[in-house]
Amino acid sequence: MAQYATNQFKSGLKILLDGDPCAIIENEFVKPGKGQAFNRVKIRNLKTGRVIERTFKSGETVEAADVVETDMQYLYTDGEFWYFMNPENYEQIAASATAMGDAAKWLKGEEICTVTLWNGEPISVTPPNFVTLQITETDPGVRGDTASGGSKPATLETGAVVKVPLFIDNGEVIKVDTRTGEYVGRARE
């Protein structure tokens, strides 16, 4: 397996730490003039999404993680797995609920997602930054109340619940930012 030395550390590098694939977010070189050099590193665990800090003695090596990110089209779910297709070679893969994380609640079908594969297996899925979905359940819209800042919960066709302005009606199609889970606006017809 390939190894990376600390002097190759940079943001985005994929390494194996405690058996889990991780991505380096930030690498800081710390060295007393007359002392041991360290690399103080912020790392995201790609399986859990958690960010941790680690310190390495400079010159140490770590194992590289075979991690690739590919754009794939979401097809359907059977309740246990979510199926994606590589639009270039039509290969299909199945992602578990763990790998899907929060992504599942934004997807209805045909979206192009970023699927992170570790040793060929999907470990995480990032939905498109913006999705357009129909509201299936919300309190009736309040006419004429477009100025006041109030909001109410709305359930979308995928089951996700987002806060929408009071004037939005049941059945409307809205645009949502999946990174924040926030309502962006009405989707244009």
Add this chain to the structure above:
Amino acid sequence: MNPDLDWRPGAGREALAQRAGLYRRLRRFMDQRGILEVETPMLSRGGATDRHLHSLACAQPDGSRRWLHTSPEFPMKRLLAAGSGAIYQICRVFREGERGRLHNPEFTLLEWYRPGFDHHLLMDELEELLAELRPGWRCSRVTYAGVFRERLDLDPHEAQVEVLREAARIAGLRVERLEGDRDDWLDLLFSHCIAPTLGRGGPCLVHDYPASQAALARVRPGTPPVAERFELFIEGMEIANGFHELTDAAEQERRFLEDNRRRGEAGLPAMPPDHRLLAALEAGLPDCAGVAVGLDRLLMALHGHRHIDQVLAFPWERA
């Protein structure tokens, strides 16, 4: 990096002018005190034996190698032994592999030596220099032990590795494969937990280091014995390192051998020590103190630059 733009400098015109202005003021300060400006070779047959310094080699046509200096310390001490009196030098030095927000493998040192001074007298003079560069800068002084007691509630001269390891754990530090070397643990705690907090309200001088970290300083006997060494911190950055210099040739030779033994343990090649320095010490180095000031970081501290690249005309990747 964008190849179309990497011909451009890291430092802006203003930062270039700040550097030129700093050098002018430094030279005036030294000149007013009768400290002589000197130049010494950058390429030498001997190299730095310190296991934490990595010298860059320069191959010679005859197959031999010379080493780019990591500091001008040895030849400057040879000048002192030859009776130069107080001397200073502003020069580029080279340390392989040191790169980051506060590091460039090629950087600039101001180094000066004062015969007849001990480390406290030289700290006084460094304070006077800083006050001249930034009126209102007043230095605080703490001992290495004092700052460890204050920040981490432990005695760095006595604490066993287990105690240091526990202190790191409590501070939330997770370290990969750091083993039993006490000084490595002290370096970890000092560089991660203490140094970033030093010099926030004005420059801070830390002195009296553990004897095991004496480098080229003399060790003052006592309980515990301490190295007569100091460092200057401003805004969490280590800016300078000084010694009440070791003048004992036999002790210097012992340290060279010990350095190379530890290099061997760490899997590093032994470095050829500077035998001419030993000969100079043998002939007699006057009692003196010396200090090396990192001018790139001093510029950062003086003018609020966040990254060393902002004060370098061409940082490593564009050099």
